[in-house]
Amino acid sequence: MPPHPRRRRLRRLTFLVLCCLIAGLTVCAGAALLMVNQHARQLARPNTHSELWQAYQLHAELERSLETAQAVLDERADSDALATRIEVLASLLPPLRTTSVFSHLAEPRPEIDETLNRLERISGDWLKRAPWGQPAAARNIAEEMLRQLPLLLKPTHEIIVATHIAQTNMLDDERQDLQHAFVLLAWVLAGLGICCVLLTLRVIANSRRKLLLTQRLNDLNQSLERRVEQRTQELTERKALLRYILDTSPSDVALLNDRDSHAHYVSPRLLQRTGADDESFNLTRLFNDPDEESRFLQALDEFGRLDGWETRLAGDPPYWAVVWARRLNVEGQPASLVWSFDINQRKAIEQELRLLATTDPLTGLQNRHAFVKRGVSLLKSAQRYHRQCSALMLDIDHFKRINDTHGHAFGDAVLKAVAAELSQGLREVDLLGRLGGEEFAAILPETDPQQALQVAERLRTAVQSLIFTGEDGSRLDLTLSIGVAERRPGEVRLEDLLARADRALYRAKAGGRNRTEQAPS
Template structure:
């Protein structure tokens, strides 16, 4: 089927989507703004005290007249003091809402006299209200006298306050009418914009419908072509999977293929099934492959984190556990993540490595550490003792008159003496102690966590055991053997060479003092 060219380029289509999104956002903001303005004006117009300033000023004017009459009646003895207190409280209740309000903001020109009069009335009502108390006849009488003196002069100015309030309120209403006109004009334009935006959206929907019909027709043709390709591809995959199984089954490695969780097993070759004694491929899991379940968990975590693991050495399961190298890959299989695991046996290599390690670190004649291995392990023991501030003592041992044994009885007898001494040291000393043959008839032992007193006892026991060790020459005559030993304890921060040097000096002292004895390094 020939490829159908794209009707709309990618960039214009993207710009159209951006434009439509911007149009929808603008329409949404317009509707939200219009609703907010309408709700704001509705709340303001619904206020119960809206534009009640003129009525309040009129009530104050009338209440001043009533208070003047009540004050005069009190002074004439015709009114009780508590009645005047009531009139004062009524006046205060009328003036209190006007405090802080700007009644005259909309006057065409300022009227200071009206503002002064209103402030004077509010101040008098506040003062009288604070002083008027129930049952306080003398105090209330003083208020009445002040009212009779002050109120007549405020009656006419209060009329001017009402006139100024009326003019200011009329101007304020005119300004609000203008604002409402502007609001409704804006709402009209907003509705017109919404109408135009809605029309554009409808046109776009019609265009999308036509495009969808055309795309549906093209998609139907593509589906037919795709079904044909899927059938062909399925056949190819089946053949490829069969070939892959044959290759993996013939692989010299142990191979398994599972899903990423390990719950579904796709393939296990015969070699691995026989090694793990599996009756079915579904019995395979990493915990069955590894001899240790914790190591299997660590391998899975490493594979999930890095998507590949190469040459992971570990103990693998089987009829008998064996050393193996395991590798893994996280890949895609049958449309999902899968794990490909393969391994091979390295037991022979491990045995050879162990044999080489023994040959490299062991003295072949005595079975003890050779010089290199002794120096390395003794250094590690000294570092541990330094870290934890532990006692540590070094013994230098030398066979007395060993050259005469070789000269008089032959090197074979000398080798037998060295081997016997190696066996005795292994038997008499602890596993934590480091023992080695430094060369010829010279041996060394580093005693862990051993102070001077204990080290001297160990050295004397070794010397006595060597002296009592039964040895016979080739002709059956007994061979006497003695040992000279030099001791030195570890000093803080002292290297191994320093301890060896001081122990060697102590050994020299034991030799020059007659042999077959133990000598201690004094410094």
């Protein structure tokens, strides 16, 4: 017959109270043990309570310093011996200045601080004038020491006495604290023992009741085993169906344990791409860039899911993919479901479109739109960091005549050759673009007007040295006219800079072509 509900609640409450008491007493015992351990470690520390020895050393060092000073005056010791005594004296003061032992005195002793301050002041002064290899300076300091140090012998002896009293008081306090900790620990252990006895009796009573329930549980277990077998069969069939769906899916799928990166499942196509097997596959094998893996995990930890993450995955060769991920719980452990879709072909098309949008198809240089966009950025950077920047406007002389005489195919060959020569004559940081027809432009960062003129002349000479031969065997001489302009302070509009360079270009044209003109500053 099951126990009365009120009686059952009372037993549970009694058990809970005993457990809480044992837990509380255990915590108290741990705290008491920690307190005893701290006191024991403090007492066992090698250099603990060395203040009295330091005070004795200070007094003894004063006497040794007086003897050395007298020996220097009597020419029985050299200046280096006195300098050594000064350094030793100065090194003995900081421990006594920083110790807390004097706080254990029954009454404050301000004369201790006064004595230590005075010693620190005079020893610091002598230390600054340390007479290494200076006999005359050593004699002066020795005379000062013979005048001042005898007056400090009695105060330093008082420091020894005060240190001894303070240290005795401190040890008494520590012994009393240790005794209190032992008393507390004894009471806590006694209470803990009583509670453990009561809890043991309670456990024995509960075990008797559990024996009565064991047979009923055995009957229930047999029934549950039959149901578990049936449920296991159903789960096996569903798992097989799910694996078939995942294997035939157009996406690459992986289910990974978050603790050890063990793979619960990896689709065959993903294993083929990475060249791994079920045992060796992990998240590191999936990503081509370790930094991308770190960013992926950080984002997944923050949001618990990821949608449409575009990245390069590892493969032979690596490929672009869109990745999705979800946090799951598999067999009681955290796991990540990751699936991806190959977008390598789409990325290739995007790259081709981007290249067509920014590149002049004939010369391979930046087109007008890309040149202007990049040039505005360079000009703003020069303005922000107060750097010099220059622009070149370049135009092929009599290019229309070349087209009309030799045809457009020949003119295209001339444009490509000139573009290649200009690219070779500029730095990687320089920006070069074709604005249209036979007109080119260049932005030269970190370039003053004189350097820009030198670059322009070098380009003009290089193009002039190009040799072209028409279909009829005639030789074609090619020249450039160039306009140079420097960015003015505060000028951030690219069109203003290019307009001044363009006006300089027209002056070069009007001045006979095949020349370089500079715009006014």
